[in-house]
Amino acid sequence: MVSCRRKKKNGDVISLNEVEELVLLETNIDDMNPEYYQYVMQKLFDNGALDVFLTPIIMKKERPAVKFSVLCKLDDISVMKDILFRETTTFGIRILKIQREKLNRSFTEIDTPYGIVRVKNGFLGGELIKSVPEYEDVKKASINSGIPIGTVYNEVMFKAKERNYNG
């Protein structure tokens, strides 16, 4: 009923976690129509941003503003800055050099009655420490089946767990 196909064998997973040198670009925006954010976020993701997020802040003169943060590779700083300068109202961008440590990852496919749902596995030094269903797959399964999204999500987690124990 439940078949599982691993894209990677555990044995293939490199045991040391990856540490990358990345850049966090930040700019405070207090004079832009908030409708534009979705468009700009999408453009940044399409051009290689690793993460984009918004933080509500309070600026001078009672302005409910937004700190716009973009995480990217060193090679992508120029294109990210270009998008931020051209597509937002900002006049200045802050650049923070940071490091990021990532879990090693593999993907498993879980067969459910509503379709295949991918699960992302995280490894700390070779040890499997988490398995998280992919939202887009869960959403699609939930739309197709009419079953509540939380129910589908949990069911995928159960099956992933069973597979990890037995597999």
Place this chain on the structure above:
Amino acid sequence: MVSCRRKKKNGDVISLNEVEELVLLETNIDDMNPEYYQYVMQKLFDNGALDVFLTPIIMKKERPAVKFSVLCKLDDISVMKDILFRETTTFGIRILKIQREKLNRSFTEIDTPYGIVRVKNGFLGGELIKSVPEYEDVKKASINSGIPIGTVYNEVMFKAKERNYNG
């Protein structure tokens, strides 16, 4: 170069603003995977919600929680509550009866070099007091043309204003 077609003549606009009896459903959620919100919001909109929005709140035991608010018609309370109870982790929903006063609305289409963009006009007692470009149209025009979204948006506003003065 710029042609404008009004869907409604000013003369057709009813001069009194509409006041509706509506309901605001609210529930505090402190134990749900935040990935689910997008799915639930979409489902509520698809079933007639007039507005759905999230407010970051702080609940007991340091929980960064969310107040989930749904604005709907009286006739839609049951279906909205059903979705909230089934698709979120909540055990209770608050119901506030409110009134809403709306501007009368008409839509104008603005021809731009990047395609037609609709503009929503708002009337206060028959007086045109605002004209706002439709985001989805502006986004499409911006994607098609490669011109920054703010530039397209402003250009549409200029043309809408010119039209209002001349029209």
Place this chain on the structure above:
Amino acid sequence: MVSCRRKKKNGDVISLNEVEELVLLETNIDDMNPEYYQYVMQKLFDNGALDVFLTPIIMKKERPAVKFSVLCKLDDISVMKDILFRETTTFGIRILKIQREKLNRSFTEIDTPYGIVRVKNGFLGGELIKSVPEYEDVKKASINSGIPIGTVYNEVMFKAKERNYNG
């Protein structure tokens, strides 16, 4: 290995959801040491508050303020107002009469290798639609066992689900 004791039989659960007339007390606080909130929240809960939550807001003069909200029964308005007036800096309290619809509830106890964890079940018109582990029990089991809190939580959910299917 896993035994389950229901405090209530499904048959005992009243099939109509409860609708209560409640009160939401709100006050905006912009001149109080934020350390006091925990103390005041606890005092309100100890005296019968059904829920207490804080919303970050922006008030005049760039103040990062807090909307303090208390949900309570009509009979408890006086004691809640007394606590708010005496224990915070507020000079005025807003009173909103609201309705709240609740799911019917029962509790199940799930035996785990780390101790008993209660699960709260929610019923919509007699139908069991959710089962949620009690945080305090999960926390205690996690502290006792050293197993990550998410792992314990998920495991309790699996067992509750199994029990519901078989039970």
Place this chain on the structure above:
Amino acid sequence: MVSCRRKKKNGDVISLNEVEELVLLETNIDDMNPEYYQYVMQKLFDNGALDVFLTPIIMKKERPAVKFSVLCKLDDISVMKDILFRETTTFGIRILKIQREKLNRSFTEIDTPYGIVRVKNGFLGGELIKSVPEYEDVKKASINSGIPIGTVYNEVMFKAKERNYNG
């Protein structure tokens, strides 16, 4: 060194707290330059608003929006709505009828080496339960003296307390 003049004698203070019927106007704004808020807030206060505050919210399409709330008297609904419709981008305003209970108030003037600072006293059923320095007076005293604002504020509180005990 410290002289205190009460504008009102305690005996003049009405012993029952005031309960007023008020209105809370709310509108979600997701397409406006945040610079405008200060201007609109000021205009609302100038025209009789009792309170104006902003709540960061999340609306559809990833918009970091703002819930704009105005507390006013029933007689001022029209002028408030007119300002909101004309000065913001909103197309709809929600109207919530609420009650507000206020502490009775009196003002005391505290002489300090840096000038007179008013203190607002709050009475619950005739009992003095709080005395709060007026921010604008404290700010002026702090600017004039160069003494940190918290130091001035606390000193005014001490003197108000002494006066209450002795006076």
Place this chain on the structure above:
Amino acid sequence: MVSCRRKKKNGDVISLNEVEELVLLETNIDDMNPEYYQYVMQKLFDNGALDVFLTPIIMKKERPAVKFSVLCKLDDISVMKDILFRETTTFGIRILKIQREKLNRSFTEIDTPYGIVRVKNGFLGGELIKSVPEYEDVKKASINSGIPIGTVYNEVMFKAKERNYNG
């Protein structure tokens, strides 16, 4: 009717954007009267802060706290820290060295029927990419004329755009 005076000729604008070494000072504040922020922000700006902003955060023990951020030049670290230590309740300040890239700027004056409004122009490598009206000028023009702030703002943008095309 509309005359424009440029303070700087385009030819004067340096074509490379400026990159500065700056400092971001941060401190989490969970035990201070929020009224003080406006005073402290003003004092920091008066002493050379390039930007000051507040981020709502949640700290231990349910405290709705604030991250206080100050952007300043390396030469101004000492005076900024002195103000933060003396005027707030903080016992520790974090220091982050960052870079900031700025657009080159020029200012244009736009004559409007309600007075002169300055517009800030931003140049990316010599190319004019944005022109933003100065809020204080727009606010003054709006107060003087009674015309909604958004209307004035947009009108200034139109005229700036016309001038850029023709000028």
Place this chain on the structure above:
Amino acid sequence: MVSCRRKKKNGDVISLNEVEELVLLETNIDDMNPEYYQYVMQKLFDNGALDVFLTPIIMKKERPAVKFSVLCKLDDISVMKDILFRETTTFGIRILKIQREKLNRSFTEIDTPYGIVRVKNGFLGGELIKSVPEYEDVKKASINSGIPIGTVYNEVMFKAKERNYNG
């Protein structure tokens, strides 16, 4: 009535403020049950975290997410990362090297009718610039006495101030 015991003489306080090299660990979390935060925060504090705080953020797909920030010593990076990876849903942690400057500190005990309350004193270059009551002591005194927490807090501040002037 009021006796004060200093743990440290002023003369013992080192006159230069301490500057430490520390690390700020940050991770954006958009798929975790918010109930877990309290547990994880406590575990981080128990293992040496200097500060832990949560910032509400908005991530892609309308997710009301949380930036989880941990301030720690360089020696504690490994244990902090291990807890974050094992106890939350995160797949990546950002590492920012920062500096922190702290006020020198001493503690004073203030005798009150409700028990002893400690006060934390802050010294800038040897000068006493602030004295802040310890929240846990104030809370206990308030619970024991039934006196509002703000009243106890202020009273302790007065006595600390008197002691500083006389002592």
